Amino acid sequence: MKGQNGHSGALTAPAAKAEHPPVQRVAEVVGRRPVNAYTELRLAAPEIAATAVPGQFVAFAVGGPLSGSLLRRSIAIAGTGDGVVTVVVAAHGPGSTWLAGLQTGDVIDVVGPLGRPFPMPAPGTPALVVGGGYGAAALVGLAERLRATGSPVTAIAGAASADRLCSVEELGSVADEVVVTTDDGSAGRRGWVSEPAAELIADVGVVYACGPMGMLRAVGELATAAGVPSYVAVEESMACGIGVCMTCVLPVIGEDGRSRFARSCAEGPVFGGDRVRFADVGKLPYDLVGADAMGVVAP
Amino acid sequence: MKGQNGHSGALTAPAAKAEHPPVQRVAEVVGRRPVNAYTELRLAAPEIAATAVPGQFVAFAVGGPLSGSLLRRSIAIAGTGDGVVTVVVAAHGPGSTWLAGLQTGDVIDVVGPLGRPFPMPAPGTPALVVGGGYGAAALVGLAERLRATGSPVTAIAGAASADRLCSVEELGSVADEVVVTTDDGSAGRRGWVSEPAAELIADVGVVYACGPMGMLRAVGELATAAGVPSYVAVEESMACGIGVCMTCVLPVIGEDGRSRFARSCAEGPVFGGDRVRFADVGKLPYDLVGADAMGVVAP
Amino acid sequence: MTAVETAVDMGTAIGSVPIPSPVLTASGCSAFGRELEPFVDLTAIGAVVTKSVQLRPRSGRPTPRMAETPSGMLNSIGLQGPGIDGLLAEELPWLAERGVRSLVSIAGTRVEDFAELAERLRGVPGVLGLEVNISCPNVESRGEVFACDPVAASDVIAAVRAAADPAHPVYAKLSPDVTDIVSVARAVTDAGADGLSMINTLLGLVIDPDTMRPVLGGITGGLSGPAIRPVALRCVWQVHAALPQVPILGMGGIRTGLDALQFVLAGASAVSVGTAVFNDPSALGRVHEELAAALSARGFASLQDAVGHAHRPVDA
Amino acid sequence: MTAVETAVDMGTAIGSVPIPSPVLTASGCSAFGRELEPFVDLTAIGAVVTKSVQLRPRSGRPTPRMAETPSGMLNSIGLQGPGIDGLLAEELPWLAERGVRSLVSIAGTRVEDFAELAERLRGVPGVLGLEVNISCPNVESRGEVFACDPVAASDVIAAVRAAADPAHPVYAKLSPDVTDIVSVARAVTDAGADGLSMINTLLGLVIDPDTMRPVLGGITGGLSGPAIRPVALRCVWQVHAALPQVPILGMGGIRTGLDALQFVLAGASAVSVGTAVFNDPSALGRVHEELAAALSARGFASLQDAVGHAHRPVDA
């Protein structure tokens, strides 16, 4: 993977566009089950299941026919197979709470697969996948794909507490090793995923992470410091999920070494861990392309 | 009933306020079944079931937790018993379609009982009840109550076609006679309810009607022309159902003989058939109290 | 409204008149209060803001008077009401007997009408103050709405302030349908308004796809409900930023305690709940409880401490 | 967009340029069209209205850039975009190659900026006309928004009309945040606007109950979506009533064919679908089909026959 980078000395090449365009369809919920603090939903969506690649997500219309919530909710794809797309939903605000309340037989409007998949390393490259909370679900398919191309896979799944862990079993069945951490020590090692990640990073050639922003930053920085390429799947607030609204941007270093506000739905959600300017998320750094036109000047 | 009228020579006294105040509660749907073109819902709402009187209605919040539809939908009470309130819903626009889609086990926010009940005649007064479409459902409880006070009851149930008839069986089990009419002749007599009503009116001392405005007008005018007091339950567009918004008014002749815009939710929905100025519904007649302040002058 | 275990002092004031709760009804959305009795303890809320009254009884407009809109509604009632005589004879005594505070909304089409109404309301028991609905057409200015012109608006307020009971705070109710709401706010405050109610409805239109004509006989109507909340909050924010010492009665789409909290943080020292009452007749008590709980959860000892908080730097 | 059995002639025009469908994207709500390709036949819709472009590339504002609101959303993107060079080099050729019509939205903070943009767009293939986004702060007038001042607005439009390709119709995009939208409409039409796009977003604010500060870094943002539809319809109605000969591109909360029908009946000869695309990326084609079906069901032989129909007496 090293050496695939651009002119800037970055460790990663930007994730490539997905091969298949997204589709929009009404899908039936064909299964639901609680998974610790989360709800796993299985949706009959053959076109999406057939083309989705790990790292991609779907976007759901929420609230039913009289809904006053217009914006789609983006949810990572946790698995595909037999024409079925699996997602894991954490009930958070009104939209995700509504999603988590869907019952078998209900139907929902879904768009997908969206976003860019995780780039694959050279066959056989040992890989570390790091998931935080429900973020671990999105890594199961990736781990399988890595194994299929000969990569030994080590997985770390972390959460605040045991009930917020996710997909530990599934990761266990594909990864060579699964390390579990919880902030409160209620399962696995007490502490953050970054601790085992720091220990394991020397042995791998690529790192993948999905979870809260703070975790992505820690893992990304760790990898970059160790000279290991990393890819993180970010979770920015999205209005459309398809690339037309420009609400979901964050500062990302491009192939030409210049930083731009990149759409996390269309240029992401997978970005090189060394390309996301984590410290500047939510800010407008003066060296961003076009910051000058906003009246921001170099200090 | 004759002679209970006000100063104006009207045949009817205005319907009296209900004895019990309404309550607001979340009720569970404990039963649903299709009834011809309609859906009958049974709701567990003991406080409402215990105090509702025929002629009253309930108001439902529609659309679920993310709903963009704020206004309540008013639905006549079709029956009460065992702590359960029964309603019959015709799927029409988005709100009633949502209501008609409720499943057993779903919960819904309901306010009731609302509005003024049908006034009862002197015990034993022969009564004619006339229902149009789902309006017949609201008359079943009334017919029972009339029978209980010794009134012989004749019922007419009419609709555009057989599939839009409602409660014919239920009326049959309490009324001495049930006449069915359909506009297209697909069940019972071909034609409007006003034809059998005209034939039967001479034999009764009071008439009650519930259904579309045109039907109420025809029945009300028929009764008044025959010198028989009549009560009609109107269906005006309501925003609140409880009397605070003033959207649901229609021109009604008061006890003092003067006409006012009366709230169909709070002064109605039951009005004397001779008191509603049907021809002026949706208009602002110059002789309404306060029309002068609106700039409307006598022609 | 059942008491909740919270240490937050929810007391506030309309002008200089203290009220125990910052949650009031909105004019025209709770009639004269009676119908809410089964759902709300009217003595516990801040006040009943009565439906705008004019000098004479008014029939109001013919139906249809409303249309449902996405997260809101359009209305054109035409100020149906009993006139000042009916108000004084029937409605205000009913409220006063029960110890319910009333903020009386007055409306007119001439400056003198407003002044006469204010005069008639002097010393009336239970009345805590006046809200002046200036979103009415000014017959002396080709029907232009008073609230859309700083001069006409301040003429009304000056006349009302001069005629009103000195003990009655006078709140001017502003329309959002202006290019610069701060200039109107400044004009009416300079003219003597003790506070500002904001916002009234936005001018809107709905066409019936079946008749292919406007739903409302008056063609346009007033848009209210959660749909307009961001506009209302913007108005409160702008005016509080410009005139931080002027008390604001905030309204426009408030449905929950967290909605009310937004208005308080933006600068409102009290709030009115309007259209939400149609959806939930128990809304007033609920909003009070939810707001108290939200303030408590955020560490505020009193409602007053939270007023305008969103304008302060984050580290403050 | 699959063809539907309907005899209705859906053809209309932007200025004098004919287009086969009255349904367009809304500026800023479909970027430069590319991302909609999987969902919509871009050659079949009226045109792609491109995200407002300025002279220089712009990063846009920091996040958060949006907040969901009841039946709507608030946004503050800050016109992120590639600048006119990027537009001419990348986006317009992509559209032109595919035979997609584009209505190019231009924005600036000085009259000369607008004129220069119009000049640069002369004769560019695929461009059918210009939409002038005057809802931008005017740096030469203490940041007052052009669209809020009839004089500033008409200065921009006059300069654009003079500089633009004579074959390009120039549409002025109006803001609803004014006391009298008809006076702005009249001013820009007198200054040479060939049509009017209305409405842009309403100024709104949302406060985050957790941070207790405005959600958006720019404090206020633009409110869009079905929530504002009644306001948009009212603006279209008022302007069409006053200036029946001026073509209107109507927008604000259109989600269905029946919503679009309301705008047409109120006086719009074409419509833009904005925020609804976020909810339903297939919305443009669907709205076209639904509108065609609705017109057909109401006995209209052509879209043109329905334009402004709601203003006609019922017996007409």
Ligand SMILES: Cc1cc2nc3c(=O)[nH]c(=O)nc-3n(C[C@H](O)[C@H](O)[C@H](O)COP(=O)(O)OP(=O)(O)OC[C@H]3O[C@@H](n4cnc5c(N)ncnc54)[C@H](O)[C@@H]3O)c2cc1C
């Ligand atoms: C690429 C991607 C993948 C995601 N995968 C998952 C997943 O697998 N499982 C899961 O439970 N959630 C996932 N999320 C987060 C999920 O979309 C949000 O939790 C959800 O949108 C919150 O919506 P709400 O209605 O519950 O909250 P609200 O607070 O009501 O949301 C209001 C608005 O803010 C946005 N928003 C709020 N919180 C978030 C957040 N954390 N991330 C993004 N947008 C947010 C919403 O989309 C909505 O537009 C993902 C988000 C993204 C962008």
Ligand SMILES: Cc1cc2nc3c(=O)[nH]c(=O)nc-3n(C[C@H](O)[C@H](O)[C@H](O)COP(=O)(O)OP(=O)(O)OC[C@H]3O[C@@H](n4cnc5c(N)ncnc54)[C@H](O)[C@@H]3O)c2cc1C
């Ligand atoms: C006292 C009363 C009793 C009623 N009883 C029944 C009943 O037993 N069964 C039944 O199916 N329906 C009944 N209705 C009518 C029912 O309330 C309306 O069909 C329903 O409100 C239509 O709502 P919608 O969302 O389907 O239509 P929409 O067109 O979306 O409604 C939009 C708005 O218009 C109002 N509205 C539309 N049509 C009517 C109408 N016909 N009457 C009153 N308001 C209307 C709605 O309440 C809503 O506020 C009754 C109405 C009233 C006032």
Ligand SMILES: Cc1cc2nc3c(=O)[nH]c(=O)nc-3n(C[C@H](O)[C@H](O)[C@H](O)COP(=O)(O)O)c2cc1C
């Ligand atoms: C049906 C209805 C009637 C109203 N009548 C009046 C009125 O008489 N006087 C007045 O000042 N405001 C009136 N309003 C405006 C409200 O008081 C309030 O300012 C507005 O509705 C915004 O608040 P809301 O969104 O909470 O309803 C009315 C609003 C509605 C919906």
Ligand SMILES: Cc1cc2nc3c(=O)[nH]c(=O)nc-3n(C[C@H](O)[C@H](O)[C@H](O)COP(=O)(O)O)c2cc1C
């Ligand atoms: C995210 C977003 C970005 C927008 N960007 C622009 C823009 O660049 N230029 C412009 O003229 N209008 C812009 N608008 C306004 C829309 O073009 C449209 O006028 C408004 O949103 C109302 O229509 P709608 O309710 O269908 O979205 C934007 C709206 C949204 C929601």
Ligand code: FES
């Ligand atoms: S969510 Fe709309 S551009 Fe990314």
Ligand code: FES
């Ligand atoms: S529906 Fe509100 S007063 Fe009757």
